[in-house]
Amino acid sequence: MNTSRLEAFSDGVFAIAITLLVLEIKVPPPDTVLGAELLQLWPSYLAYVVSFLVIGAIWINHHAMFHHIVRVDGTLLLLNVLHLMLIAFLPFPTAVLAEAFHRGTDEPIAAAFYSSILTVIGIFVNAMWRYAAHEYRLIDPHLAAKKVRKLRRQFLFGPIAYAIATVVALVLPWLAVLLFILLNLFYLWPRWG
Amino acid sequence: MNTSRLEAFSDGVFAIAITLLVLEIKVPPPDTVLGAELLQLWPSYLAYVVSFLVIGAIWINHHAMFHHIVRVDGTLLLLNVLHLMLIAFLPFPTAVLAEAFHRGTDEPIAAAFYSSILTVIGIFVNAMWRYAAHEYRLIDPHLAAKKVRKLRRQFLFGPIAYAIATVVALVLPWLAVLLFILLNLFYLWPRWG
Amino acid sequence: MNTSRLEAFSDGVFAIAITLLVLEIKVPPPDTVLGAELLQLWPSYLAYVVSFLVIGAIWINHHAMFHHIVRVDGTLLLLNVLHLMLIAFLPFPTAVLAEAFHRGTDEPIAAAFYSSILTVIGIFVNAMWRYAAHEYRLIDPHLAAKKVRKLRRQFLFGPIAYAIATVVALVLPWLAVLLFILLNLFYLWPRWG
């Protein structure tokens, strides 16, 4: 399988997962005051925004990595399928997070569950890059060794940050959610120079 | 990231969001008269048609804009992700609108909620174009300055019309829904000359 | 907009609508005998098969038509959006059909509702082809006039057959469902010579 095919399939999964997030937001039932109900759904809106930014950032990350990968072998294909398995799973921890903040109980468990999934996703991102870049196995042979090492360090940042956020979540779930937003906005934020 | 990749991903989100709209229409429960129930679902059909036209028009608009954009930078990418975040959210206000008209109460809130989301989408469309077109930052350098200004004026029409519709919705929700349909049919309507 | 873009977007809607059909099949609730429940779901399986064949046939039909269309204008774009609006709606009449056969009442209404949607889809197919082919407005100028007329006659078959099936459905809903299957299998069936 060539890289463009794998990227197109992955892009499809990213686009579908990101668009399915809205299905977790349920319309208020009859016999309620609609205006008040729409306001009370804020945990669902918050979870939607967080996961949209998360999947958006992972998608851009995936592209940045495959910009340098020129060949696909069986191992990378398997790692990519397992990576997508976790991406496509994200609507569930998103809904759990919204539910916990809506209840007003169990936020630590919900935020730690969410964060731990992101940690595992980050580990797969690193596994993919390290496997592909090892002795230039599947990457562009003209890529500077310095750049390869720089990317390896950059990819490490994600799972470490999310592992810390998982611990934070157990104590201060609100701070963890704030971290999710800041980490992804920071990642998505344009850089100059 | 190049423009064709960004457009393909955006097209995916548009196609999925537009096709998910139908999931908000629920099958009548057992022990009801099916014919009567299917007729009573008219608010769901109406909301479906409105949102399908809305997303269709935004999709065509997105293409028209990217026809002139030749490069993508980090800022435009972030603006586009935020733009898609609101598009993918549309099935929810659509379901809320249908629910309010089905209940026969709270239509003003529901229509204003729907309309305000469209206003924000329109603001992002303008932000994307103004950012990309500013001093020909990301657009085709051969595009006539007159055409750039004309497009800027055209893109302004959307959010202004929806902001007015939001105010109208609070007083005359029915008129606002009629405005949504007319605005989008007018936009989608073929032009000659 | 060029034809390949419009076809890709349409293909996306077809693929999503066809894959969403399964969401209408609900898992049996707890405290039931699973084996018996899975058998009792036959109306859902039947409706799934019918709609899968229907959307599959419409998809192939759409391709056959766009094989000859070389340009898109605003009118064709609008007709195509309205055409897709009805395709994406199909999971709902599919679920209604399954529900009616599951209840054992209201099958005539459900089958006629389903059939009437297909009739309207067929009318849009004809409108698209007639508009595009009129004086070779948007079609390949090298297409033989005889072939244009032949396609026009072929496209007429669908809405006429479904209009008849709508009337049949009101009296013999079972026969109508059988007609849906036969019409689409006949359409999908390979031809030689």
Added chain:
Amino acid sequence: MNTSRLEAFSDGVFAIAITLLVLEIKVPPPDTVLGAELLQLWPSYLAYVVSFLVIGAIWINHHAMFHHIVRVDGTLLLLNVLHLMLIAFLPFPTAVLAEAFHRGTDEPIAAAFYSSILTVIGIFVNAMWRYAAHEYRLIDPHLAAKKVRKLRRQFLFGPIAYAIATVVALVLPWLAVLLFILLNLFYLWPRWG
């Protein structure tokens, strides 16, 4: 229709079906202990992993086959539509499997139901390849006869293994689920040499 169009549509259905799997995992209801509930959902996670690997393997298999197929005719198109009909159906047996293991009853029926769908999918895979490869009808004329026979034998493995798993499921449902995972991991596992 050319092969790339058919592959793109099939890829769309694969990507959507694989991403819809998560919708079957329901958020725990209010007034429960979230941590305990998330653990009790293990049958849903297990079913999700199994079906993700299954669809991933079928997707890679589909590509491997179409790598050698150079033309599409009506029969192959029909076989492919019927093949996709079963792929898109998979979220339902997946949910049934999770439900049965969650209940703690009816696992044999659920696992046999799941396995029998995979058996039929495998039969269609074989039908597609045998039809396409018969006297080099639709495949690359330069493909070695030895390779054609080798692929035919390889494709036979799937439905035979799943037919055996169906029988096993009726007696030892747990072993059948283990077989599903092992068979697909084995298939997805990289090969060398």
